[in-house]
Amino acid sequence: MAVAAIYAGSFDPITQGHLDIITRALSLFEKVYVSVIENIEKEPLFSIQERIHMIKDSVQDDRVIVEGFQGLLVDYAREKNVFTIIRGLRAVSDFEYEFQMSLTNRALEPKIDTVFLMTDQKYSYLSSSIVRQLGKLGANIDAFVPSNVKQKLQEIYCG
Ligand code: COA
Numbered sequence: 001m002a003v004a005a006i007y008a009g010s011f012d013p014i015t016q017g018h019l020d021i022i023t024r025a026l027s028l029f030e031k032v033y034v035s036v037i038e039n040i041e042k043e044p045l046f047s048i049q050e051r052i053h054m055i056k057d058s059v060q061d062d063r064v065i066v067e068g069f070q071g072l073l074v075d076y077a078r079e080k081n082v083f084t085i086i087r088g089l090r091a092v093s094d095f096e097y098e099f100q101m102s103l104t105n106r107a108l109e110p111k112i113d114t115v116f117l118m119t120d121q122k123y124s125y126l127s128s129s130i131v132r133q134l135g136k137l138g139a140n141i142d143a144f145v146p147s148n149v150k151q152k153l154q155e156i157y158c159g
Contacts, residue, residue, distance in 0.1 A: 004031040005084040005115065008073055011036050012044045013149045014055045015131050017123030021088040022059060024117045032086070034059065034066045035076060045132055050152065058146040074109035083111040090124045 005025055011018060011034070025032045034055055038048045046054070048068045055066045069076040077083055085105065087098050102114040119126075126144055134141050135153035142150065 002082075002084040003029060004033065004080075004082045005029045005086045006033045006035050006073070006077060006080065006082050007086040008035040008037060008069070008076075010040045010042060010044065010128065011051050011055060012040070012042070012046055012128045013051060013131065013145065013152065014058055015123070015126050015128060015145050015149075016143070017088065017090070017119050017126040019058060019146065020120045020123055021086065021117050022064065025086045025115075026061060026063060028115070029084070029086075030063060032064050033080060033082060034064055035069045035073075036066070038068045038070045045156070046152070054146075054149050054152060057148045072108065074105055074112060077109065077112060083109070083113065085112060085114045087114055087116050088119045089116045090119045090126070 007022060007025055009018065022032060022034060036048060036051050036055065044051070052066050052068060059066065073085065077085070087102070089095065089098065098116065105112045105114065131141060131144050132153070134144070136157050138158070141153070145153070
């Protein structure tokens, strides 16, 4: 039986939607790795250290391990000896990409299984880039990100 799972992403930055998935994952698994990709294909706003730090600040549970990883997710999973991947589903439109990623990961490492958790409906439209855009334009983002993330965005965009 899986006792641990990996929730990987770019988390640029972490949002309430991601935190909702982490909370749900903690009710299913004893330990959750929140694994932040370093060699991100997107141009990140926050450095890997900043992204990790913001997650650690927002998740105060010692069953959550926050760390960076590079390269293939399956290699990282093998390194940790954890073969359950958590993915959040926000809407039907997420499914096709997730399906492709899940089957690719399994083709690369047959032991891998992906567990999909439905994000709370109130976060179903949220993404890190939407949060970055709202932060840049000075919108109220209190409902979308934890206060430490709001503060970091304000430091960048409001000086
Ligand atoms: N709440 C809020 N936003 C969410 C969310 C949720 N519950 N779930 C997803 N999102 C957002 C993310 O913030 C991200 O927003 P952005 O595009 O504005 O930055 C977007 O939805 C896409 O999320 P996701 O699909 O998780 O992408 P990601 O970049 O965060 O992570 C990896 C993708 C890291 C898991 C994947 O690229 C990977 O495994 N890379 C390693 C290389 C590899 O093994 N490749 C082969 C895999 S097939």
